[in-house]
Amino acid sequence: MENSFKHHADKLAEFADASRDGYAIFSADDILLCANKAFLEVFYHPEAELIGKRFADIMRTAFRTRKGPRIDADNIDSWLSRVQQLRRSRDFRLFEVDLVDGRWFLFSEQTLPDGEMLLQTKDITKQKIVEQHLNEHSRKLADLALTDELTQIANRRSFVASVQAEITRCSRLHCGMAFFLLDIDHFKSINDTYGHQAGDEVLRQIARLVKSTLREYDIFGRIGGEEFGIFLSETTRATALEVAERLRQQVAEETLYIEGNTLGITISVGIALARDKTSFEQLYADADAALYQAKHSGRNRVVVAEYCVIL
Ligand SMILES: Nc1nc2c(ncn2[C@@H]2O[C@H](COP(=O)(O)OP(=O)(O)OP(=O)(O)O)[C@@H](O)[C@H]2O)c(=O)[nH]1
DSSP: OHHHHHHHHHHHHHHHHHOSSEEEEEOTTOBEEEEOHHHHHHHTOOHHHHTTOBHHHHHHHHHHHTOSBOOOOSOHHHHHHHHHHHTTSSSEEEEEEEBTTSOEEEEEEEEOTTSOEEEEEEEOHHHHHHHHHHHHHHHHHHHHHHBOTTTOSBOHHHHHHHHHHHHHHHHHHTOOEEEEEEEETTHHHHHHHHOHHHHHHHHHHHHHHHHHHSOTTSEEEEEETTEEEEEEESOOHHHHHHHHHHHHHHHHHOEEEETTEEEEOOEEEEEEEESSSOOHHHHHHHHHHHHHHHHHTTSSOEEEOGGGGGO
């Protein structure tokens, strides 16, 4: 019977040694007592250099030789003191470790009541690559869902969401907000004269031009068709007018080169202003009314919504 146990224990040791997963046992005072080949391979050091060493010394060697686990720290001692707080903080811990050579391992630490610890490592490089591809893919999908395909600026959905978040913040702080509706003049005749593709190119170039004149934290998006929205926070009436007028002027002065034609484009801008609680719908309606006035009083102009005169 005893022989049979011994036989099975030997078999287990044999399998553990041949396993692709790493196994190691650390003593209660963190000395590496034994480890199989797969574990030693993670650290790139021969058995003789690791067995009998303290965990801290093994990690110091990894840091110094830049082999084994990637240690993103300037100072190994402060890194070690952080890690030591985590080690044995629970009976069982699972965490991912990336190696300097680009491989990824899932580590598990199982601590016995007397402080001895069994460390297991599993190569998860393939899963990590798939995970990274999936993350990248879903980031791209999220970007696509938020971006207007033609102009590569925010689409209506993401523009409205950003503006609503900013309205909430500004209303709380009672800071001035300005909302512009910007519309290309006689855009239909551009399509009719030069074709729809030329019209698309005008939209792209105008979006680029407007974007380059705005500040990084101004919110800019394509609301639909040839209509764009801009939201400025922490803004006075005078600043809003100045920005809109500068935009109008820059567009009017720019010559666009579209499919062999030189085009002069103008825009009309309707502005709504607010200081206290408001909504996207309210700002949009007010700016739209102002834009209507701008169109009907000759185009290529900026009009502030009537009720905003006092703001
Ligand atoms: N090329 C192109 N045209 C578009 C797009 N979206 C909307 N349009 C066109 O934009 C034109 C808008 O025309 P209108 O609303 O009559 O306005 P307008 O000709 O710009 O005249 P005003 O706004 O009154 O100055 C329509 O002919 C739409 O077909 C687009 O993505 N690409």
